[in-house]
Amino acid sequence: MTNQAQQLSGTAQEVQKVPLDNPESFDINLTTESTQDWNFYTIRTTDSGNFIDMKIANILKFFEIKGFRRLKMPNGGYELVKIHKNSILIFSDTADMMETVRKQLIEIDRQPEVWEAFMERNYLTSQVDNAMERIKEVKLNQATKTHSYFFFENGVVEVTKDKTKMIPYENYHGYIFEDQMIKHPFEIQHFVNNDNAMFDAFLQNVTNNDSKRYDYLTSSLGYLMHTYKDKTLTRAVILVDEEIDFEGGAEGGTGKTLITEAVSYLVKSAVKDGRALVTGGNRFFYQDIDLSHRLMIIDDISSDTHFEKFFSVVTGGMTVEKKGKQSFSIPFDLSPKLLITSNYMVNGAGGNSEERRKIEIEISPYYRSRSIKEEFGCSFFGDWDAKEWNLFYNKMITYCQKFLKHSIMYSEPINLVENKLISETDFSFVEFMDSNVSLDEEKTELKAEKAEFFKAYKEKHPLESKQLTINMFKKWCGKYAIVRNYDIEHQKSNSKSYLKISVKLKPEKET
The missing domain is CATH 1.10.10 (Arc Repressor Mutant, subunit A)
Incomplete structure (x- = not known):
């Protein structure tokens, strides 16, 4: 995959559907039908032998029917993609085009002579490339204020405040990229009293089994997973420790990073080391952010990092500067939401404007004295079976529904105000x-x-x-x-x- 292609790869994005030529008449991923309807080659039999004729226009039509398109990239230029199941975009190259022709001619049409002729004449020229149909208008975020979408191996999960349903990719009114899919087959599950995901039990523990604190945390996770950007709700979620040792230094070890990892399983995330964001600034700190990212996780920021550094990222679009490359802008509706973890208080200049940009959640020290493995008998994520993964995904989706229904469900702070005073x-x-x-x-x-x-x-x-x-x-x-x-x-x-x-x-x- 080229650098430009990598800029649009990720989890949980969509692009606006571009009509194909009579899409009902064929499956874009065809591997079993003859090319005779497309007529990109003819075989003439004469006294001198067989002659194979091919037309560039028909070859181009063959590739377009097979789903190949040129996709406009944010930095200019186009990338070759292939459409699968009428919705999934797979970044491709000329080798993939050659393999598509080979399968058609050798395995389906059984015409080795035509395959030989195709290879000899080098039909994959810039002429074919330049003439291929373009996808120019790209809408990368299909989520709305009331609808959220998650992309699994077996279909698209549409989530509203009251309902969850599965949509086949063939019927989804948008595009996603292949590596945006969550690598898990999903089954909608309705929870009963004895059904509990390990991760949900973990969240109850880190909120000290306080229902209001639990709702605050889970609705905030729902906010992060809902990829719609609302100008009336532009906030960074900040996970901090409930107990901070200001004399001996912040300890951490409460499970904040585990929470960020969980969210990243549902939303395409760029994870940044907060310690690399020095006080003096780093203009290339965001260089690996691209249009596919819906969440930026800055883990473990230092005590001297002020919130003002992130203010423009939270409230507007962002400019991405790459070393040795042209910078580009990500508009507000496509820019990632922000999740920060810190063993310290995240200080700033103060004032109502700053406070309106923060969702600060205190994490209980429950797991400082015990381990996940001791409590649950396994490590999270790596040791889970298919059943536990499905419980996890279903439960996470309920947090998204909670946010869609109630927005952020704030709770009273525990030590936050006092810790801020000491920190400032x-x-x-x-x-x-x-x-x-x-x-x-x-x-x-x-x-x-x-x-x-x-x-x-x-x-x-x-x-x-x-x-x-x-x-x-x-x-x-x-x-x-x-x-x-x-x-x-x-x-x-x-x-x-x-x-x-x-x-x-x-x-x-x-x-």
Whole structure:
């Protein structure tokens, strides 16, 4: 497969159906019928022997009936493809065209002399290539706001909020690429009480068997699997640990990567090492992203990676730069959704605009003290039999249905707000503030000279505050007040600056 062809390969894409010449009259993957109806060769018998005549136009027609087309690529130019089952595009080359002719002439028509003549005269020239029918308009995402599609070996699964049904590829109103298919025969399964997929039990464990947290996680996975891009819901899903050790470093090991792997079995995904995305940026970080990818997974990003780096990817299209090659743009409706995992909090500039772009899900530390194999008796994915795979795919599709029916089912955070505060300031600062502020109904406010308060923190925590300025300290105090639900004021009196933190006044009841 050429580089351009690789740009459109993947799992779970479609292209707009282009009408074929009288498609009802033949099967594009024919291997058993004679070519006589296509008449791309004739044999004349004379006194001098047999003469074989072939016409370029008829040879071209033969290849088009066999499903060969030229597909327009995003970077310009065309790639040779072959249509199978009226919907599946297989990237091809001249060797495949030669093999198609050989099978027809040797195995079906039993005309070895014609095959010899075909090889001698080299009919696969640029003339045939240039004249072949083109597929110019390519629609790569058939999903709509209400319909999602998954492509299995034995058919297309159409999913709505209330229904799942199988469509034969011959009846599917779109194209997909051969390697976009999920390599598994799928059977629709209706769950009963004693039917439970291992992966679903795993998700219940990592949400601490809390139904609201479970719905939040599974509906978010459904959002990621639904390939429709909605401008009113542009968010990155971020998986973080519920418990973070800020003093000894983040531990991980909670199953976040296993969740990303599961989604990638249903949606064509580009998996990126988050540690390779350095703070200074890497213009070629996205160079292996192409139009086939519906999900970009950035696994294990570092603590100094800010969310602003991904903002444009979440809210709009993206530009892909490749080393030594022309860059190209992926429009919003075809750009991949974003799934991030981190052992740290994913910080940014803050504000409502940023928060509206995040779906932050806390993963319980359940599997830090036990292994998947110990609990389930096997490793996930690699040790599963056909029955467990089918349970897994069916269950994942129910998460997509949950999203189509309810959208994102948000739940209240566990430690997220506190962990964000510590991550955006410092553990020592939060500890210092809690010790010195500690407001309640009796002590309703703290007023301190800002410079003296700052000095007190630096003296108690000289190492942690080494690079801290008084302006940054002021911002940290503001973040602290928001999380603790306090009011904060910065006052000046007699050329001195004061910090006033107070308990929020309860609104008076209307009379």
